[in-house]
Amino acid sequence: xxxxxxxxxxxxxxxxxxxxxxxxxxxxxxxxxxxxxxxxxxxxxxxxxxxxxxxxxxxxxxxxxxxxxxxxxxxxxxxxxxxxxxxxxxxxxxxxxxxxxxxxxxxxxxxxxxxxxxxxxxxxxxxxxxxxxxxxxxxxxxxxxxxxxxxxxxxxxxxxxxxxxxxxxxxxxxxxxxxxxxxxxxxxxxxxxxxxxxxxxxxxxxxxxxxxx
Amino acid sequence: xxxxxxxxxxxxxxxxxxxxxxxxxxxxxxxxxxxxxxxxxxxxxxxxxxxxxxxxxxxxxxxxxxxxxxxxxxxxxxxxxxxxxxxxxxxxxxxxxxxxxxxxxxxxxxxxxxxxxxxxxxxxxxxxxxxxxxxxxxxxxxxxxxxxxxxxxxxxxxxxxxxxxx
Numbered sequence: 001x002x003x004x005x006x007x008x009x010x011x012x013x014x015x016x017x018x019x020x021x022x023x024x025x026x027x028x029x030x031x032x033x034x035x036x037x038x039x040x041x042x043x044x045x046x047x048x049x050x051x052x053x054x055x056x057x058x059x060x061x062x063x064x065x066x067x068x069x070x071x072x073x074x075x076x077x078x079x080x081x082x083x084x085x086x087x088x089x090x091x092x093x094x095x096x097x098x099x100x101x102x103x104x105x106x107x108x109x110x111x112x113x114x115x116x117x118x119x120x121x122x123x124x125x126x127x128x129x130x131x132x133x134x135x136x137x138x139x140x141x142x143x144x145x146x147x148x149x150x151x152x153x154x155x156x157x158x159x160x161x162x163x164x165x166x167x168x169x170x171x172x173x174x175x176x177x178x179x180x181x182x183x184x185x186x187x188x189x190x191x192x193x194x195x196x197x198x199x200x201x202x203x204x205x206x207x208x209x210x211x212x213x
Numbered sequence: 214x215x216x217x218x219x220x221x222x223x224x225x226x227x228x229x230x231x232x233x234x235x236x237x238x239x240x241x242x243x244x245x246x247x248x249x250x251x252x253x254x255x256x257x258x259x260x261x262x263x264x265x266x267x268x269x270x271x272x273x274x275x276x277x278x279x280x281x282x283x284x285x286x287x288x289x290x291x292x293x294x295x296x297x298x299x300x301x302x303x304x305x306x307x308x309x310x311x312x313x314x315x316x317x318x319x320x321x322x323x324x325x326x327x328x329x330x331x332x333x334x335x336x337x338x339x340x341x342x343x344x345x346x347x348x349x350x351x352x353x354x355x356x357x358x359x360x361x362x363x364x365x366x367x368x369x370x371x372x373x374x375x376x377x378x379x
Contacts, residue, residue, distance in 0.1 A: 003236075006253050007228040010260045016219035017264040082265060083278035153262040155282040212286075213258060 025078045025148050032144040033070075033171050036137070046178040058108055058185055062177045062192075065101035070141075070170035072097060077145055077163035081152025087159035094166065102193075105185040121184050127191035130180060134195030135202075138172030142203060149211040157208040165203025169196035216263055228256060231276055238280050243287065255283050321371050329364030332357050337365075 040046070053059050076090040145164045154160040173192050182188065216224040235252040243251060258279055266275050322330040328350070335346040336357070347357045 002249060003232045003252060003256070006256055007225060007232060010228060010256060011221050011225045013260070014216065014219055014221050014224050017217050019217055019268065020265050082267070083262075083282065084270070084274050153258075153265040153279065155278050213262065 020081075020152060022078055025081070025152075026075060028148065029074055029078070029141060029144050032140050033175075036140045037175055040137075040175055040178070047181065050178065053183075056183060058105075058183045058188070059177070061101075061105055061108055061185070062180075062188060063174065065104070066170045066174035066177065066192075069094070069098055069101065070167050070174055073163050073170060074141070074145070074167035077160065077167050078148065080156065080160040080163055081149050081154050083153045083155045087156045087163065091159050091162065094163070098166075102189055105189050108185045118186070121186050122190055123182075123187065126182065127187065127194070130176065130182070130191045131195035131198065133179075134169065134172045134176050134192060135198055136172070137175045138168040138196075138199040141171045142168035142199065146203075146207055146210055149207065150213075153213060154211060157212065158204075161203045161205075161207035161211075162200060164207055165200030166196070168203065169199035172196070172199060217266065217268065227272075228259070231259065232256060234276070235280060238277075239284065242284055247287065251283055251287050255280050258283065317377065321368055321375070324371060325364050325367055326360075328352070328356075329360045329367065332360040333364045333368070336361055 047053060073094050076087070076094060079085050080087045080090070142164065145168060149160065149164060173196055176192075176195075180188075216227055232252055235255055236248055239248040239251050255276075259276065262279070266272065322333065325333070331350055332346060332352075335341045335349060336343060341349065343354055343357055347354045350357065352360075
């Protein structure tokens, strides 16, 4: 009886809706990211020796890796806002891509000479600064994806926030590459990894509360 | 798809079919007292998230995914809700006498004619009116009354024979 009255009520409330479009969600996130990057360039965030840096293999590796991870995970995150989409397999592929990117960086880095060398290469003061900037730069795409997730109907509240976090973090790292004064792949893997990991953790624990439906 | 374009009749039909499927789905997964609540919750979600349904794909998996999500959500809430261990000496009414009486009554009814026993069960135990019982048993009202009257008299004598107090 209660179900019948609810059905009547919902039928009375019925209004036409526009079905969700994946490409539109993707375009919204891309627009947010593009605006953020344009603003950063407009305020002089980029390194002054950018032209010279673009010829460096580590620069290509960073830009290629982070853009690839960000686009793939962002697309998977948007798809995971559909209740029928299975995130498990997608996340496995994404982890493989991240691992391949990290291994490529380690090849560029070469073998470390010793523990002291590793500690000096990591330069923790600058590293903390880099990681915190990556976190800040990740906020706009993270908010955009979170709002889209709230509008969608994600059903895997453990893995979908991970995809959202990885995508936003990778975009934050991508944007930060243009300003980062360090080129050492070891430094990048460690500190960028910490920054991205923090964003992913925040997304993993905050997004389920925000996007639960 | 009709629901997304605002077709009320199609939407009502869809929700009615979905609700019966949901009841069957949850009756196998949740305590009976929760089935209606969770089914309602899913219907509300189906309404608010109907824009996420892709008309190019079948509806069943979409509904099943939402139903499963809400089911897991409810299980998680049940796990997280506080539960207190009941004390060993919790005062509770003793139903032994009532159970024993019901058992004895059923045994005595089994010894009556079926027409009399059925009339007594429907009117005196289940609480139906004479008219409703007559319709259910496909008998006239006066025949039901006669069956009840004779059945009760027979029951009384059987009880006395067995040594039960009236």
